[in-house]
Amino acid sequence: MKTNYQLISDSIISSLEGQRPKLLLHCCCAPCSTYVLEYLCRYFDITVYVFNPNIWPEEEFYKRRSEQERLLKEMFPSGDVGFIAEEHLSRLFYEAVKGLENTGERGQRCYECYKLRLRYTADTARRLGFDFFTTTLSISPLKNADWLNEIGRELEGEGLRYFYSDFKKREGFKRSTELCQKYCIYRQNYCGCIFSAREAEERERRKLYGEKVDQNDRKA
Numbered sequence: 001m002k003t004n005y006q007l008i009s010d011s012i013i014s015s016l017e018g019q020r021p022k023l024l025l026h027c028c029c030a031p032c033s034t035y036v037l038e039y040l041c042r043y044f045d046i047t048v049y050v051f052n053p054n055i056w057p058e059e060e061f062y063k064r065r066s067e068q069e070r071l072l073k074e075m076f077p078s079g080d081v082g083f084i085a086e087e088h089l090s091r092l093f094y095e096a097v098k099g100l101e102n103t104g105e106r107g108q109r110c111y112e113c114y115k116l117r118l119r120y121t122a123d124t125a126r127r128l129g130f131d132f133f134t135t136t137l138s139i140s141p142l143k144n145a146d147w148l149n150e151i152g153r154e155l156e157g158e159g160l161r162y163f164y165s166d167f168k169k170r171e172g173f174k175r176s177t178e179l180c181q182k183y184c185i186y187r188q189n190y191c192g193c194i195f196s197a198r199e200a201e202e203r204e205r206r207k208l209y210g211e212k213v214d215q216n217d218r219k220a
Contacts, residue, residue, distance in 0.1 A: 005166035021131035024049050026121040030067040031187050032136040034179035035172045047082030051120045053093040054113050056194040061088045067186045122155040134163035
């Protein structure tokens with residue numbers, strides 16, 4: 001039976017009993033963070049954490065990071081949400097996915113990328129004394145929520161809890177697209193890494209020449 005992570009989210013929120021724990025929220029990009037921030041800010045004191053060494057090229061990394069900062073300033077002009085950003089540590093990504101470069105979108109390469117980013121998020125949350133950590137990644141219909149929550153489960157402990165989630169549920173993804181329109185958020189047509197960019201280019205090429213494109217082979 002498939003786990004309903006939205007019900008687990010509800011249970012965690014109910015257990016807070018009005019308290020507002022500190023949560024470190026890994027954000028993969030501004031579009032994915034829109035609804036997640038709107039949802040979680042009702043229950044947690046949030047700090048956004050930008051650690052995305054997978055993003056290619058470097059200019060794209062800084063463009064996405066800048067867009068994340070702009071969104072926070074517009075959504076939370078009073079500065080209620082904190083912001084921590086790492087530099088473009090691409091070496092860490094290439095080391096993590098070595099040998100998996102051609103496994104394709106949603107394959108083992110993505111799993112190792114999830115694991116790398118969540119591990120750094122958990123380590124940072126633990127070091128800075130946060131109560132919870134989680135990631136915006138599960139809002140994408142093409143991201144594997146089971147993998148994300150399994151990795152989160154492995155990384156929690158020592159006083160740090162993972163916020164189990166599947167943010168695409170209850171029309172979370174739809175709401176994120178509405179908020180992107182409201183705030184005029186820059187949206188990319190590939191997940192982030194050079195391999196996903198090449199795969200996106202190939203999809204566009206196949207569409208251009210009228211070749212069949214698998215429905216599961218779409219934008220992340």
